[in-house]
Amino acid sequence: MTEVLQLGLDPASGEADEREVEHQVQHLLRRLPVRTDLVCTHTVGGAGEPLRTAASVRLLGLEGDALDQVGLLTALVGLWGGAAVLADDSDGPAVEVGPSDFRSGARAAVAQARRGDGGRAVRFPGQDRLSEPLPVAEVPLVSSVHALLPAVGVLAADAVLDPCGYLRPRFMAGRLVLDVRPGPGGTVVPVERASVHACAGH
Amino acid sequence: MSSDHPSDHSHPHDHSHPHADDQPGDALSRRRLLQGVGAVGAGLALSPAMGGVAAAAPKGRRPQGDRPGRPYLYLAGDHHVHTKYSSDAVYEVGQHAQKASEYGLDWLVITDHGAVAHQKFSVEQTAQDIAATRAADPELLVYHGLEWNIPGGEHATVFVAPGSRDVATLKQFELDYDGAVLAATGRLSRATENTARAEELAYAGLRYLAAQRAAGAVPDVVMLANHVSRRGVDSPHELRGYRDAADSVGIGMEGAPGHQAAGIPVSAGGIGDDRGFYGNTPNVDSHPGFGRERYFTYGGFDYNVTQVGGLWDSMLAEGLPFTITTTSDAHFVHEERFRRGGEPSQGTSAYYNTTGSYLPPVEDQAPQPTGDFWPGYYGSTLVAATGRSYTAVMEGLRRSRVYAVHGRLVDAVDLRVDATGSNGEKGVTVGERTVARRGSNVAVTISVTLPSQPNFHGDLPVLAHVDLIAGPVTGPAADRDALTAPATRVVETFDVQRAPGRTVKLRYRFRNVTESFYLRLRGSDGRQLDGAGNPLVDVAGDADPWVDLWFYSNPVFVDVV
Numbered sequence: 001m002t003e004v005l006q007l008g009l010d011p012a013s014g015e016a017d018e019r020e021v022e023h024q025v026q027h028l029l030r031r032l033p034v035r036t037d038l039v040c041t042h043t044v045g046g047a048g049e050p051l052r053t054a055a056s057v058r059l060l061g062l063e064g065d066a067l068d069q070v071g072l073l074t075a076l077v078g079l080w081g082g083a084a085v086l087a088d089d090s091d092g093p094a095v096e097v098g099p100s101d102f103r104s105g106a107r108a109a110v111a112q113a114r115r116g117d118g119g120r121a122v123r124f125p126g127q128d129r130l131s132e133p134l135p136v137a138e139v140p141l142v143s144s145v146h147a148l149l150p151a152v153g154v155l156a157a158d159a160v161l162d163p164c165g166y167l168r169p170r171f172m173a174g175r176l177v178l179d180v181r182p183g184p185g186g187t188v189v190p191v192e193r194a195s196v197h198a199c200a201g202h
Numbered sequence: 203m204s205s206d207h208p209s210d211h212s213h214p215h216d217h218s219h220p221h222a223d224d225q226p227g228d229a230l231s232r233r234r235l236l237q238g239v240g241a242v243g244a245g246l247a248l249s250p251a252m253g254g255v256a257a258a259a260p261k262g263r264r265p266q267g268d269r270p271g272r273p274y275l276y277l278a279g280d281h282h283v284h285t286k287y288s289s290d291a292v293y294e295v296g297q298h299a300q301k302a303s304e305y306g307l308d309w310l311v312i313t314d315h316g317a318v319a320h321q322k323f324s325v326e327q328t329a330q331d332i333a334a335t336r337a338a339d340p341e342l343l344v345y346h347g348l349e350w351n352i353p354g355g356e357h358a359t360v361f362v363a364p365g366s367r368d369v370a371t372l373k374q375f376e377l378d379y380d381g382a383v384l385a386a387t388g389r390l391s392r393a394t395e396n397t398a399r400a401e402e403l404a405y406a407g408l409r410y411l412a413a414q415r416a417a418g419a420v421p422d423v424v425m426l427a428n429h430v431s432r433r434g435v436d437s438p439h440e441l442r443g444y445r446d447a448a449d450s451v452g453i454g455m456e457g458a459p460g461h462q463a464a465g466i467p468v469s470a471g472g473i474g475d476d477r478g479f480y481g482n483t484p485n486v487d488s489h490p491g492f493g494r495e496r497y498f499t500y501g502g503f504d505y506n507v508t509q510v511g512g513l514w515d516s517m518l519a520e521g522l523p524f525t526i527t528t529t530s531d532a533h534f535v536h537e538e539r540f541r542r543g544g545e546p547s548q549g550t551s552a553y554y555n556t557t558g559s560y561l562p563p564v565e566d567q568a569p570q571p572t573g574d575f576w577p578g579y580y581g582s583t584l585v586a587a588t589g590r591s592y593t594a595v596m597e598g599l600r601r602s603r604v605y606a607v608h609g610r611l612v613d614a615v616d617l618r619v620d621a622t623g624s625n626g627e628k629g630v631t632v633g634e635r636t637v638a639r640r641g642s643n644v645a646v647t648i649s650v651t652l653p654s655q656p657n658f659h660g661d662l663p664v665l666a667h668v669d670l671i672a673g674p675v676t677g678p679a680a681d682r683d684a685l686t687a688p689a690t691r692v693v694e695t696f697d698v699q700r701a702p703g704r705t706v707k708l709r710y711r712f713r714n715v716t717e718s719f720y721l722r723l724r725g726s727d728g729r730q731l732d733g734a735g736n737p738l739v740d741v742a743g744d745a746d747p748w749v750d751l752w753f754y755s756n757p758v759f760v761d762v763v
Contacts, residue, residue: 014391016391016392016395016485016486016487017485018485018486043486048397048398049397050391050392050395050396050397050486050487051396051486051487052486053486151493151494151495151497151498152495152498152739153739179483179494181481181498181739181741181742182739182741182742183741183742183743183744184467184474184741184742184743184744185744189742191481191483191494191497192483193481193742
């Protein structure tokens with residue numbers, strides 16, 4: 001399988017915590033023969049019901065040919081519950097597995113991923129090149145993060161980003177942006193942090 | 203330094219006549235007076251003009267208030283404190299009471315987290331401990347409260363004045379309306395779920411409390427939203443909803459959250475977290491209309507309050523008070539040595555869940571860096587009360603006769619607003635209203651007593667400036683999610699650096715007023731300001747609270763007729 005597919009996952013738990021969902025998805029992906037370069041969490045639901053968190057995974061391919069698409073989704077749902085949706089870039093019907101109540105969340109995650117709007121990236125291209133402090137101007141040169149978005153004030157052109165070992169950029173209008181804020185020592189740091197001690201131990 | 207007067211300011215005033223004239227301070231003598239009433243070291247407890255009179259009054263003479271020129275007692279307190287009856291805390295009620303007295307507080311509210319185990323096991327135990335603490339120190343007002351998980355919202359302090367059915371009222375309220383209890387029993391998906399059904403449960407809870415008060419079950423009960431912007435789950439319409447749901451129960455919010463030690467850098471012995479444990483990102487239940495700038499503290503205060511013309515101002519522009527305060531939110535205190543008592547298994551949440559309590563704490567650890575200060579150590583909520591009683595303090599809070607002060611930046615503030623336009627200092631004070639004739643002048647006199655003694659960090663704070671902020675009263679908000687009041691401005695900035703212990707008088711005059719307005723104050727040590735005199739965002743992991751001190755007043759309303 002060489003085509004790029006979007007996988008949407010909606011856990012049956014109605015889980016709201018995006019960190020919990022990303023943890024579950026990462027765990028899931030380690031157990032399946034898939035390759036991916038982009039994993040996102042998405043807020044789905046609404047219309048009077050509590051919002052919840054779903055996930056999307058951009059699949060670059062399956063390792064080997066042990067699983068067909070239905071087999072993959074069935075395995076996912078078996079491991080996780082909920083529903084899974086797999087769609088290619090066409091407007092044709094997607095492959096769906098799981099209770100209909102949750103397919104809508106998985107479909108919404110795929111739709112957001114296709115639009116490039118609303119996803120919060122857990123894994124993204126170039127992530128491994130953002131492990132050390134670097135000038136903010138270099139960030140779009142070495143990664144798929146298009147821009148840094150200061151939550152407060154303006155971003156100095158010569159500012160240095162300290163990634164703090166944890167980056168969760170989000171999609172806005174088809175591009176990944178990273179929310180940043182003033183950090184210790186005149187740096188900028190991601191607004192979302194894994195652990196304060198991982199970054200602020202100065 | 204004087205600010206430019208914005209030309210588009212909607213209530214006309216031309217020139218102010220600010221000046222600062224030093225007066226000999228007598229804070230020390232007042233402090234000695236205080237020592238006689240159990241508020242040793244407070245330094246914050248009295249209004250310079252009025253409080254000394256009240257404190258020195260013969261025993262049994264009830265100080266008068268609620269009318270211009272009448273004396274108030276300024277009583278310092280903290281409405282947000284956790285004990286071993288919270289799953290994430292450690293101390294005894296009595297320890298907090300002892301520390302609160304040591305650090306100058308007159309009143310204290312015990313607010314352990316709402317939870318199934320708390321509702322089931324902790325409420326009576328807490329009541330017993332509070333009764334013992336009241337008996338041991340009759341001068342300290344110790345309230346029984348709850349940190350309510352507001353359905354669909356943040357946490358909030360709910361507390362009652364002592365009464366025949368206070369424990370029963372708290373227990374029933376927690377059982378029926380606490381978000382964590384509702385979630386645990388399947389009535390909500392989670393405490394913060396952002397749905398209409400959750401919000402309606404919150405308002406119903408407030409109406410329940412009001413009904414209990416009306417029925418005489420409790421002499422009084424109030425609610426103040428806590429750490430309001432921390433997660434963005436208290437939307438503007440919810441804050442207005444708390445205010446409006448029930449008569450006089452939802453009275454305000456923390457203007458500054460607790461956990462003020464959390465931003466102390468690791469290099470300075472802190473935990474290097476976010477001041478106030480803010481610094482979050484929106485979650486699925488956050489109000490979608492909130493920008494990411496709101497999720498941080500600025501000079502230790504909540505963005506709702508620090509933004510001139512922001513959410514709080516948009517509520518005040520409706521012509522209604524909504525009291526702001528500051529608290530400690532003390533769970534584990536910075537550099538203390540206590541741990542939970544008993545075996546390790548008895549210090550776990552699993553243990554708490556079966557008992558609603560931890561064993562008495564044991565002081566055998568190395569000093570631990572944490573995010574919290576003891577009650578009164580850093581922040582004080584100063585309430586102008588008509589007497590030293592449970593109900594008087596609550597009524598002062600309700601009426602917004604309140605200043606929120608960090609790090610003992612000021613010993614006392616006395617804001618007076620005189621609608622006769624004279625320079626009289628007998629006008630109404632913070633939290634009160636006055637009526638001015640259209641076209642008349644309104645005189646503002648601010649008496650600030652500068653600190654004469656070091657704060658509990660050992661620093662003698664220097665008040666650098668006071669801002670007078672004002673905005674028109676425009677009536678009920680057409681949009682319940684409104685979060686700006688564009689016409690609210692800093693109308694004057696006073697430079698007030700003077701000798702320690704002195705009382706500085708600052709004057710301003712609104713001339714030819716044509717429409718109703720409100721005014722309020724803020725002041726700082728001036729060390730961390732932007733170009734417009736606003737507080738800076740608190741930096742992640744590098745926000746020493748002792749070098750960024752602020753005070754905020756609540757408003758005075760001027761009704762122009």
